Structure formats: C-alpha cells, structure tokens
Amino acid sequence: MRIVELSTRRDQLPVRRAEVASEITVLENEKQGLEEAVERARLDRRSREGELDVQQRQREKYEAQLNQVKTNVAYSALLTEIQGAKRMIGELETEVLELMDAIEQDTNRLTEIELELAHKREAARDELQSIDAETAALDQQLATEEHRRNLVAEKVDDQLYRVYDRLRRVQRFPALVPLHGSACGSCHGYFPPQVVREVTHDGRIYTCEACGVLVYAANEE
Numbered sequence: 316m317r318i319v320e321l322s323t324r325r326d327q328l329p330v331r332r333a334e335v336a337s338e339i340t341v342l343e344n345e346k347q348g349l350e351e352a353v354e355r356a357r358l359d360r361r362s363r364e365g366e367l368d369v370q371q372r373q374r375e376k377y378e379a380q381l382n383q384v385k386t387n388v389a390y391s392a393l394l395t396e397i398q399g400a401k402r403m404i405g406e407l408e409t410e411v412l413e414l415m416d417a418i419e420q421d422t423n424r425l426t427e428i429e430l431e432l433a434h435k436r437e438a439a440r441d442e443l444q445s446i447d448a449e450t451a452a453l454d455q456q457l458a459t460e461e462h463r464r465n466l467v468a469e470k471v472d473d474q475l476y477r478v479y480d481r482l483r484r485v486q487r488f489p490a491l492v493p494l495h496g497s498a499c500g501s502c503h504g505y506f507p508p509q510v511v512r513e514v515t516h517d518g519r520i521y522t523c524e525a526c527g528v529l530v531y532a533a534n535e536e
C-alpha cells in the first residue's frame with residue numbers, strides 16, 4: 316500500500332512539472348515563430364529593395380532618353396514607360412515600408428517576450444527545483460520500500476502469495492483485512508462459524524468468497 320501511495324505521488328510529478336513549464340514553452344514557441352518571421356521579412360525586404368533599384372535606374376534611363384527622341388510617338392511611348400516604372404516604384408516602396416513595420420513590431424514583441432521569459436524562468440526555477448528534489452526523494456523511498464517488500468515476499472507461502480499477487484495486480488488494496496467479529500473486514504459479509512474458528516484459532520488466512528480479499532485474525536492488541 317505504501318508503494319502504491321508513493322508511486323501515485325511519483326506519477327503526478329511529471330504532470331506538475333509540465334504545467335509549471337507550460338507558460339514558458341508557449342512563450343518559447345512564440346519567440347521561435349517571430350524570429351523566423353523576422354528573418355523571412357528581412358530577406359523579402361532585401362529582394363524588394365533590389366527590384367526597386369532596378370526600376371529606379373530604368374526610370375532614370377527613360378527620362379534621359381526623353382531629350383533625344385525625335386517623334387511624338389516615341390516621346391509618348393517613353394512617357395508610358397516612365398509612368399509604368401513610377402507605379403512599380405510606388406508599389407515596391409509601399410511593400411518595403413510594410414515589411415519594415417512588420418519587422419519593427421515583431422522585434423518589439425521579441426523584446427517583450429525575452430523579458431517575460433526571464434521573469435517566468437526565474438519564478439518557475441524554485442518550483443521546478445523542488446519538484447526535481449521531490450522526484451529524487453520519492454525514487455529513493457520507492458527503491459527502499461520495494462527492497463523491503465521483496466524481503467517479506469520471499470518468506471510468504473507460495474500459494475498464499477499467488478492469491479495475494481492477483482489482488483495486487485488489480486490494485487485491490489488493502490488485499491489483507493482483519494476479521495471483523497465473524498464478518499469480512501472489507502465487505503462485512505458473514506462467514507460460517509467453521510471458517511471463523513479456523514481463522515481465529517488455527518491462524519488460517521481465508522479468501523473471502525464475496526469480495527476476494529484475504530482475511531486474517533487480528534490480534535486483540
């Protein structure tokens with residue numbers, strides 16, 4: 316029963332640990348996502364700025380040609396090209412500004428996250444340390460109890476042990492209960508006088524037919 320109690324407590328510790336660490340995990344995931352977004356936006360911005368450069372040189376080239384054309388048709392064709400380049404430049408400039416905005420916002424949020432993470436890690440540190448210490452202590456106690464248990468189990472009659480072990484495997488605890496008057500200490504079902512005598516006088520350990528536990532005679536003391 317002590318082993319079951321210790322194991323139950325031991326099994327809850329990883330769950331508690333995950334709960335304490337969960338807010339940190341959420342922030343760490345957000346941080347990673349933002350860092351990737353900033354990296355993508357920076358690459359995007361560089362490529363837009365490259366296109367912008369190309370368009371601006373194109374526009375300057377067309378504007379220089381304006382003075383050299385001889386016909387109205389060629390002149391208006393150049394104006395159309397210049398307008399097209401200007402429109403592209405405007406669009407690219409807007410995109411670059413939007414990307415810069417996004418990068419700034421994400422970078423600000425990243426600074427906030429770093430601060431929050433530092434606070435939460437600090438706050439969680441003590442609790443996580445105490446959970447780790449408790450885990451180690453419980454493992455130690457469990458090892459001791461298992462050892463004690465095995466020493467006792469070796470001394471128990473084989474057939475009796477098999478009955479007990481079946482109860483233990485289905486976590487039927489307590490598996491051993493004292494006789495209560497002439498009734499089972501667990502389900503309170505009455506036993507025939509013959510059984511009661513065997514338990515109380517002969518020290519027999521009896522399997523209750525009603526509930527399956529092992530019944531023994533409790534010493535008066």
Ligand SMILES: [Zn+2]
Nearest residue numbers: 499502523526
């Ligand atoms: Zn019973």
